[in-house]
Amino acid sequence: MAPMAKARPASGRKIILLSIAFYLLVGLAETASKIITVLQEYSGTIVASSLNTKLGEAVRFLAPDIAVYVLTLAAVHVLFAVLNGHTTLLAARWAASRWPKLAGRQTQALAFLAVNGVFMLGVYGLNGALYPASNQAFFRGLLGPGVSAPVLKAVSLALLSVYLAGFVVLNVRYARKPVLAASLAVWGVLLAAPLDPAYLIRRALPPGGKAANTGPNVIFIGLDSLNPLHTGYFGYPLALTPRLDAFLRENIVFENCYTPIARTFPAWYSILTGQYPLTNGVRLNLTKREHIKSADRCLGHVLKDRGYATVHFTDEVRFSNITPAEGFDVLRHPPMGIKDFVLGSFHDYSLTNLFFNNPLGYRIFPFTDINRAVAPVYDGRYFINDLVTAIGRLRSEERFFLVAHLCIAHWPFDHASPVEIEHRPGADAFMQVYDSALTKVDAQLGRILDALKAAGLYDDSIIVILSDHGESAEGHGSDLRDSEQNRTLLAWKPAGGTVHRNVSRLVRTIDIAPTALDLLGLETAGRAFDGVSLKPWLLGTGAPGSPEDESVIMETEFALNAQGGVGLALQSMIAEGIQFYEFDRSGLVTVRDDHVDLLTRRRNRAILTPGWKLVRDIIIRGGVESVRTALYDVRADPRCEKNVAADQPGVFQDLWDRLSRYYGSEIAPPVAEKTKR
Secondary structure, eight states, X not given: OOOOOOOOOOOHHHHHHHHHHHHHHHHHHHHHHHHHHHHHHXXXXXXXXXXXXXXXXXXXXXXXXXXXXXXXXXXXXXXXXXXXXXXXXXXXXXXXXXXXXXXXXXHHHHHHHHHHHHHHHHHHHHHHHHOTTSTTTHHHHHTOTTSOHHHHHHHHHHHHHHHHHHHHHHHHHHSOHHHHHHHHHHHHHHHHGGGOHHHHHHHHSOOOSOOOOOSOEEEEEEETTOOGGGSGGGTOSSOOOHHHHHHHHHSXXXXXXXXXXXXXXXXXXXXXXXXXXXXXXXXSTTOOGGGOSOTTOSHHHHHHTTTOEEEEEEXXXXXXXXXXXXXXXXXXXXXXXXXXXXXXXXOOOHHHHHHSSSHHHHHHSGGGTTOTTSGGGOOTHHHHHHHHHHHHHGGGSSSEEEEEEEOXXXXXXXXXXXXXXXXXXXXXXXXXXXXXXXXXXXXXXXXHHHHHHHTTOSTTEEEEEEOSSOOBTTBSSSOTTOHHHHEEOEEEEOTTOOOOEEEEEEEEGGGHHHHHHHHTTOOOTTSOOSSOOOHHHHTTOOOOOOGGGGOEEEEOSSOTTSTTSSSSOHHHHHHHHGGGEEEOTTOOEEEOGGGHHHHHHSOOEEEEOSSEEEEEEEEEEXXXXXXXXXXXXXXXXXXXXXXXXXXXXXXXXXXXXXXXXXXXXXXXXXXXXOOBO
């Protein structure tokens, strides 16, 4: 009987093709997983027509970008397929030399399983440890709650180290020199990219240019959605914000500062103009430019006219469209528009998360560039790297106005490498992901302050650390009775230093712009500010002023229990809310003109004084609107749970007169308020 012939090993080309098929299948499986997640989140007939219509419009508009995106994703998966297919062949060759009795196909099969098994276990494990909000972090859930992120990270890094060590050894031993050089170069680039080599090189070089800065500079550092009550300075039991707390302990802190509207774009426009939303025309996120009344009256314009270099940095533009029209010479932003919404929200693949979530990946996937919209995997290190580099360059400017808007703490709070927060008495158990985000923002703030000091710019700068709005377990911009939504952080360091103190006076974010100009010795009269200068309180000489100056008029973007607020199912909000928006040929998303009047009517309004809060709520149920106006004693009832209008008719009438005088025909007197359909 003739001996059985050994099975012939598959050719190298077949192994590479098998590897390509495997990694493309991995990509398709992850795509299907993401699609299923989206469908589950937005399922139901109530949203089918409106969502499908808008999605169809977006897909048609983005068809070329989607095609490029799909091809780029495929190329990334093919890259790893070729690398690991090549490694499989080398591993099979090594195994055949160690165990010559094994059949060729068996050796290759074992090598394929070993190489890709170790690699993919390491990839999915590390993805789950670094990005627990990623759709591909299911691997962590399979391991059970007993496996912590540090343990999973350590094990995954060990697996990937074994893989890389084997890759190097096998290539050095068996690969031809051109293939060896190419494969090692690819992995060298992939492993170096997260370190941001360009930033490290700039940091290592001596500062270029002559230091010409004489100041005083103006620096606004905005910590988006920061609720002051979640800082150690204000007594939070968790040590989330040590760098911020240290700044607050050294400078002047306004303990009771409020924004007139707790939405990002309108809130920032009030900060930059010193005006209420009704005055400057920005009352909605993504307002069309033609509706803005004060686009040429921002603080950037005033300071630019006086020789200041003006710079704006932010990592979030989905809800806030600050442009050069606001008086900024230099803007470092993510891409703006519908691509940011769609591709940024969908982008979540294990291989891109680990190997292209860095400046190299920004070149390959431009919509991810410092983009907070890619929330589950957003890593703010590179945004701060760019900002620190820009601070170094500002040494050569005689004076500058810098706005840095940090957005990791903005909803949905997800981010890379979250801190696992342990609950303590007094901490908010429902906001642990938010608390983790605050630790990241605090570290970013620390790097900015350190860079200013290292560049010699700290002492001669007016530094304002603020939040554009607050945050509560219910969110922000939806409920004016919930003071945490509109209460903001506000701390000042005048140029030349200061003596620390707390100021209890009720102030507004509209007071920031006139205060900055007053500190610079620039005229504020005749500039149509709704706010007032806080310089007397910064100097410790402040005295009681007009009652209107110690009060704030507030409004929501949408009404409580209306679409865009709280109290209704997500699907109900989408069903109507998705119809509010459109995008132009450039892809810029804005509110439709034919919905502006509706959204203006469907908003809550309030006036807050040191002792009282009058709130006018719009309630919408089944398309029926009703109005509720209530008065609250905020000293005795800070949660605004008891309406005391009947007990305080004089206070009620005084505050109502002030509110109605401000809004005019937009609101009707309480006695005339009727249900509308």
